[in-house]
Amino acid sequence: MLGSGGATAAGAGPGSTGPAAAPAAQAAGLHVSDGRLLEANGNDFVLRGVNHAHTWYPGETDALGHIKAKGANAVRVVLSDGTRWTRNDAADVAHVIALCKEHRLICVLEVHDTTGYGEEGAAATLDQAADYWIGIQDALAGQEDYVILNIGNEPFGNTGYEQWTAHTTAAVQKLRNAGFQHTLMVDAPNWGQDWTFTMRDNAAQVFAADPARNTVFSVHMYGVFDTAAEVQDYLGRFVDAGLPIAVGEFGHNHSDGDPDEDAILATAEQLGIGYLGWSWSGNSGGVDYLDMVNGFDPDSLTSWGERLFDGANGIAATAEEATVYGEDPGDPGDPGDPGDPAACEVGYRVVNAWGSGFQGEVVLHNTGSAALDGWSLSWTFPDGQRISNLWGGTATQNGTEVTVEAASYTAHVPPGGSVTLGFTATLDGGANGAPSGFAVDGTGCGTA
Incomplete structure (x- = not known):
């Protein structure tokens, strides 16, 4: 719809959509x-x-x-x-x-x-x-x-x-x-x-x-x-x-x-x-x-x-x-056996860059034997990069130190699973080095 976009009414007329073609192999997702x-x-x-x-x-x-x-x-x-x-x-x-x-x-x-x-x-x-x-x-x-x-x-x-x-x-x-x-x-x-x-x-x-x-x-x-x-x-x-x-x-x-x-x-x-x-x-x-x-x-x-x-x-x-x-995060259900502490790896890449900023991606992989639930991910930028917008969680930044709290839909990462965060950031000068010191809940992660 746009404003009061027009249409001319007409009575129901003849015509049929006809038979639909046979469906192809199932597509991914919806x-x-x-x-x-x-x-x-x-x-x-x-x-x-x-x-x-x-x-x-x-x-x-x-x-x-x-x-x-x-x-x-x-x-x-x-x-x-x-x-x-x-x-x-x-x-x-x-x-x-x-x-x-x-x-x-x-x-x-x-x-x-x-x-x-x-x-x-x-x-x-x-x-x-x-x-x-x-x-x-x-x-x-x-x-x-x-x-x-x-x-x-x-x-x-x-x-x-x-x-x-x-x-x-x-x-x-x-x-x-x-x-x-x-x-x-x-x-x-x-x-x-x-x-x-x-x-x-x-x-x-x-x-x-x-x-x-x-x-x-x-x-x-x-x-x-x-x-x-x-x-x-x-x-x-x-x-x-x-x-x-x-x-x-x-x-x-x-x-x-x-x-x-x-x-x-x-x-x-x-x-x-x-x-x-x-x-x-x-x-x-x-x-x-x-x-x-x-x-x-x-x-x-x-x-x-x-x-x-x-x-x-x-x-x-x-x-x-x-x-x-999945299950509504407001209904945690039976917490069950917490299992062993989970390990993690983090992948990082620059998706797109322009003169004054860039778009980045962070992928958190759960390499442990227990789920990550309600995680907090932190890292350090080397060149004064500053996050302006992040999706997949809520970011806070203190100087070069960034902390991301999981969103409801990224909070649960099963063993062997991963979640992806995306963000846009500004640059302080021309340098744009990769962050370091990735950690989940204070425990260091490897790099993927």
Whole structure:
């Protein structure tokens, strides 16, 4: 969604998605099988969350924790490839992913610059969006369990939508050729609402063209979907055809009509498909009523927020956390036998560097016979490097000495396992030597 982006309503028309192609071999992490979105372990995962306008409000990162606290299991994060707004670089995206993982959310990342391409002159193409994902691939690699890539928001308005199938197929294949194995999400044309049924009638073709057979389709439901019959017919056709569908955006009202939010929620629950409401906070352009909380204040729910989070078929009643996050860290269970003290090795590398700073990576390996739980990792920088942002834990720095306390999602490292920390840092002069003195809970670690 962008401002009050338009759509032209039309009655339900003929057409069928047709049979879905047979699934390919299971992809790493989240993947599609038999028309369902599954986790790597085969568990059915149903998106239950909201959209958050990160690219326009980069300082509101606390929103992710607040969204989780309301019961969500996923968040769709608005990003920019730089075509229309300030580009979210790899370090920022890595930080967003880390926050999603810290708060045990599945992260749906989307490029918003494609909104209304073909009708909106400033919009980016899906090909440009694919190039953006390739450009930040290092931040996404290895995150297939936690991240869905929504290639581009609402590509094609109500002009040029006939090109949707070809452009979407090309973008999917470009990402696969670049090595992406993530679940990909593709938005419908017509400002996401598909009133021409272009996505509905060509979804099977697009799905079959994905070598990984790991594409989820996303429709945005606003004024076009103002009756229960329209909602049920549209979503039901995908389910009947064995094609994965989610409601990537929807609201309780809109400038183009009055969507039937009750029918959207009830039908999604009945069919077991995902939904992501628009949006947490910060709407403008005459659609301020779509804010779920006032002024990013989690204690100030709007009527829309109350409906979505706490109403019938809403998030609190239906969301189930992804099993990849394991047992809730707030429920430690039986501590069992603590076993032998764990040993450790640490790997370090510079991922990227620029004149005044760099991005680094630290991998903590548990080489002992007992788990590392709630660890604290320390090291010493040799050249005055100073951490500005870190994901995977909480960093404090005193001069050259750095200490990182584990995040909830990195706190448990089983024997033979490892966790990865990423950070950005500034340089004090040109030197950038590798740190030394790595230690876990005060006990020195070897280097990997």
